[in-house]
Amino acid sequence: MAKKSPIKPLGTRVLLREIEGESEQGGILLPDEAKDAGSLRWAEVIALGEGVGSEEEKVKLAVGDKVLIDGFAGKEIKFKGHEYLIAKSIDILGVITN
Secondary structure: OOOOOOOOOOOOEEEEEEOOOOOOHHHOOOOHHHHHHOOEEEEEEEEEOOOOOOOOOOOOOOOOOEEEEEOOOOEEEEEOOEEEEEEEHHHEEEEOOO
8 A cells, every 4th residue: 555645736736755866877967067056856756736647737647756857846845854845747857767
């Protein structure tokens, strides 16, 4: 049974947990300038809003996907001692496939 998400995102928003130290996974190497400028971040999908994956949106994501997101996207939140990011699905640049 899947673990229940602590927060249910609304609409086309996605609850993410940032992943540290993933800049070289999958053979993709991010330049230091990109890391320092905050232009890209790696994250894991924790929960999806009901609008994600709808026919109109055409963004296909699943809980557990590792994704690359715009570094300035979303809102960082702390909830029950954990840090999360809530972002619009349009700010997700790609899904990392091994």
